[in-house]
Amino acid sequence: MYEDSWRRASLLQQPNGTKQSHTPEPLEDLYEEPPGSNDPPEPTLTRRAKSYSDFYHVVRAQLSKESAKKKRRKNNKGKTLDALLIEKPEDTIPHREAPQLKSLDRELLETSQREYLLYQDQLEITERHLDVLIEGADNALQLLASLADSFRAVESQTTSFQAQCDDLLTEEKRLRKLADEVGTDLHYYAYLDGVTRRLNAPGASRLVDHQNFAEILTNLDACIAFMVKHPTYRDAESYLARYQSLLTKALHLVEVGFANHLEHISSEIAKQIASTQSDSARHALAYGRFEQMVLEADGLIANVQRVIQSCYDDLGNPKAGQSFDYYSNTAINIFSCYSDVRDRDLRPITTHDLDVFRKEVKEASVETACRNFIKQCYERSFNEADLFAKIFSIETQYSTDDQSAYTVLKSHQKALVSAANITPVATTLQSALQTSELHTICNLLSWITNEWLLLEYEEDETRYALHCHGLTARLLTEHLWPLTDASFEAEVTKSISRAPISTESLNFTPVVNGVASSNAYPVTKRALELLAMYDEAMPKERSQKSSPVIYRIVNETILALQRVESRLSANKASVPDPDPDLFMIKNLLILKNSLVSLEIGDVRSHPAAMQHFGQIWDTLSPQNWMGLFRGILGGTLSLGLWSSSSSPAKGTPQQQAASVQAAAVAEQDANEKLDELLRKSIYAFTQRWGALINAAKGGRRGSAAKSLATMEKELDDKLATVFGGQPEVVSKLWEAIQMNAQAQSEVKDVKGGR
Numbered sequence: 001m002y003e004d005s006w007r008r009a010s011l012l013q014q015p016n017g018t019k020q021s022h023t024p025e026p027l028e029d030l031y032e033e034p035p036g037s038n039d040p041p042e043p044t045l046t047r048r049a050k051s052y053s054d055f056y057h058v059v060r061a062q063l064s065k066e067s068a069k070k071k072r073r074k075n076n077k078g079k080t081l082d083a084l085l086i087e088k089p090e091d092t093i094p095h096r097e098a099p100q101l102k103s104l105d106r107e108l109l110e111t112s113q114r115e116y117l118l119y120q121d122q123l124e125i126t127e128r129h130l131d132v133l134i135e136g137a138d139n140a141l142q143l144l145a146s147l148a149d150s151f152r153a154v155e156s157q158t159t160s161f162q163a164q165c166d167d168l169l170t171e172e173k174r175l176r177k178l179a180d181e182v183g184t185d186l187h188y189y190a191y192l193d194g195v196t197r198r199l200n201a202p203g204a205s206r207l208v209d210h211q212n213f214a215e216i217l218t219n220l221d222a223c224i225a226f227m228v229k230h231p232t233y234r235d236a237e238s239y240l241a242r243y244q245s246l247l248t249k250a251l252h253l254v255e256v257g258f259a260n261h262l263e264h265i266s267s268e269i270a271k272q273i274a275s276t277q278s279d280s281a282r283h284a285l286a287y288g289r290f291e292q293m294v295l296e297a298d299g300l301i302a303n304v305q306r307v308i309q310s311c312y313d314d315l316g317n318p319k320a321g322q323s324f325d326y327y328s329n330t331a332i333n334i335f336s337c338y339s340d341v342r343d344r345d346l347r348p349i350t351t352h353d354l355d356v357f358r359k360e361v362k363e364a365s366v367e368t369a370c371r372n373f374i375k376q377c378y379e380r381s382f383n384e385a386d387l388f389a390k391i392f393s394i395e396t397q398y399s400t401d402d403q404s405a406y407t408v409l410k411s412h413q414k415a416l417v418s419a420a421n422i423t424p425v426a427t428t429l430q431s432a433l434q435t436s437e438l439h440t441i442c443n444l445l446s447w448i449t450n451e452w453l454l455l456e457y458e459e460d461e462t463r464y465a466l467h468c469h470g471l472t473a474r475l476l477t478e479h480l481w482p483l484t485d486a487s488f489e490a491e492v493t494k495s496i497s498r499a500p501i502s503t504e505s506l507n508f509t510p511v512v513n514g515v516a517s518s519n520a521y522p523v524t525k526r527a528l529e530l531l532a533m534y535d536e537a538m539p540k541e542r543s544q545k546s547s548p549v550i551y552r553i554v555n556e557t558i559l560a561l562q563r564v565e566s567r568l569s570a571n572k573a574s575v576p577d578p579d580p581d582l583f584m585i586k587n588l589l590i591l592k593n594s595l596v597s598l599e600i601g602d603v604r605s606h607p608a609a610m611q612h613f614g615q616i617w618d619t620l621s622p623q624n625w626m627g628l629f630r631g632i633l634g635g636t637l638s639l640g641l642w643s644s645s646s647s648p649a650k651g652t653p654q655q656q657a658a659s660v661q662a663a664a665v666a667e668q669d670a671n672e673k674l675d676e677l678l679r680k681s682i683y684a685f686t687q688r689w690g691a692l693i694n695a696a697k698g699g700r701r702g703s704a705a706k707s708l709a710t711m712e713k714e715l716d717d718k719l720a721t722v723f724g725g726q727p728e729v730v731s732k733l734w735e736a737i738q739m740n741a742q743a744q745s746e747v748k749d750v751k752g753g754r
Contacts, residue, residue, distance in 0.1 A: 316405030511724030
């Protein structure tokens with residue numbers, strides 16, 4: 001630019017080349033535009049419109065931005081043009097020709113407006129583009145409006161048509177549902193012909209060897225249930241009878257197939273068991289090999305399990321169902337066939353076990369033989385139960401239901417011991433125990449109870465332990481406990497009820513080694529032995545209170561002691577010793593102490609002392625002994641009978657009837673009867689000796705009268721002999737005698753004062 005302006009200035013000089021004094025200096029800072037301004041302006045990125053409505057704002061913002069930029073450049077340009085307007089002396093500036101100046105002005109104007117012309121072109125293009133968009137948008141809006149009008153017209157015209165279509169669809173769904181129901185119902189009718197042909201075909205017996213035979217049973221059950229549910233359908237009764245007939249035939253095929261399968265196995269296994277003498281080989285054949293051969297026919301076994309599970313649950317309890325009778329009859333026949341085969345195949349093993357048992361009874365002992373036999377039978381029963389569960393997929397548990405699998409198996413099994421059949425064990429044990437001594441039976445029962453019936457720890461609750469627990473419970477309840485009770489009844493009759501009375505056994509001897517029962521009556525000693533044996537043999541729940549054996553032991557012992565008391569009372573004049581009341585006190589106290597000590601369940605290892613005498617005395621003695629003695633001696637209570645209450649009874653007829661009723665109740669409860677007799681004996685003894693003490697204190701004269709010291713010494717000797725080593729008993733009796741004597745003295749003084 002400098003060179004061009006300079007060159008143009010030089011060309012304006014006069015050709016004569018004279019220098020002028022006022023030649024203007026070039027303006028260094030006056031530039032129209034910086035170097036390189038001929039290049040096009042830098043492009044700017046215009047924000048893209050988000051929608052047609054936003055496009056107007058974008059264009060407006062861009063135009064305002066460019067107008068501001070142009071305004072700044074215009075101001076700069078005006079300043080430049082103003083700077084160019086420098087006054088020059090007319091004599092120094094040569095005059096230019098008008099056309100040349102106009103050309104230069106136009107060139108300068110074009111050069112300065114080049115950038116703005118570009119913006120103008122861009123704006124014109126944008127304007128045309130916007131006009132096209134606006135026109136397209138208007139057309140689109142017009143089209144959408146026409147479409148909306150068309151849709152509204154179509155909707156208004158098709159409302160009724162849509163309602164008709166909805167009604168048609170609803171009707172279609174109803175008809176389709178009805179068709180499905182009709183088709184389903186017809187299926188129960190159409191199935192009859194196909195299954196009839198299959199079950200009546202010549203090779204129908206082979207169907208049970210495949211697992212898909214269970215599908216036939218399932219379909220027959222469904223058809224029977226449908227006909228029962230819809231008895232009003234056409235020919236429902238006829239179809240029901242035919243389906244039940246087909247079910248019977250299908251179940252018969254399963255039964256015959258399983259029976260033939262067992263017979264085939266038995267023909268092989270039975271010969272091998274009979275030919276071998278090894279116990280281990282017999283066990284392997286009877287259980288391992290038999291199980292393997294039975295389960296090889298997996299399809300047949302699956303069908304058998306399907307039949308069993310249709311009428312029994314996993315524990316053998318009956319399942320209610322429409323066809324329970326059909327399935328249960330087949331299950332009973334299957335169980336019966338299985339039991340017969342097992343009894344026949346294992347007969348050599350059971351015979352061998354019985355021979356070994358009889359040999360041990362003769363050579364060893366009954367108790368040892370019974371223990372070994374029980375263990376062997378329990379093992380065999382567990383093996384049979386495990387095999388039965390694998391074949392029939394149920395584990396039979398004890399049940400009293402007549403329709404349960406346990407009851408069915410119990411009625412069909414004979415010689416083989418199983419979970420439901422313990423009769424062979426009981427029969428064998430009873431044959432040996434009936435001729436054995438009572439302590440042998442008690443020892444065996446105690447061992448069985450502690451070994452198998454009482455599971456004290458959780459780790460003992462294995463499958464085998466639980467199985468043996470159930471067998472033991474039934475063996476004891478159904479067989480051995482009744483046998484033991486009968487043996488005790490026989491022993492009580494023999495050694496207590498029918499025991500003879502010997503004169504030598506009536507006299508008291510000194511206590512030996514401090515054992516209170518050492519000088520007791522032999523019948524009482526035997527009763528104590530029987531009580532201890534029964535308590536040891538039986539669980540505590542069975543030997544407490546309600547046991548008929550305990551009642552009979554106590555009751556028969558009391559009756560035996562009363563017979564002895566009657567005899568002593570009748571022969572009192574000729575045989576002054578022993579004292580009948582003291583005899584009853586001694587033996588009844590020992591019997592009562594044994595009952596309290598055992599609690600009919602608590603056996604003491606050293607029952608020498610009468611350790612429960614204080615408890616017994618508190619129970620027997622009323623709260624106010626002195627008041628009782630005064631009442632008795634005053635005639636307010638009939639002599640010889642104490643009530644369990646602390647208040648004395650009246651002597652009216654109504655109360656006498658009540659006393660008779662109380663005595664009847666006491667007869668029913670042997671323990672109460674024992675207490676009543678003990679009270680009566682203590683009162684009679686203390687009353688008689690209280691009178692003797694008072695007589696000795698009064699100093700009566702006569703040959704029969706004795707001094708007080710003599711009486712006390714005689715009483716001390718009697719009590720020391722009878723209750724040696726038991727000072728508590730002696731002191732309590734002395735105290736009662738003194739109280740009785742004091743009561744008699746007070747009553748006598750009262751009567752004398754009157």
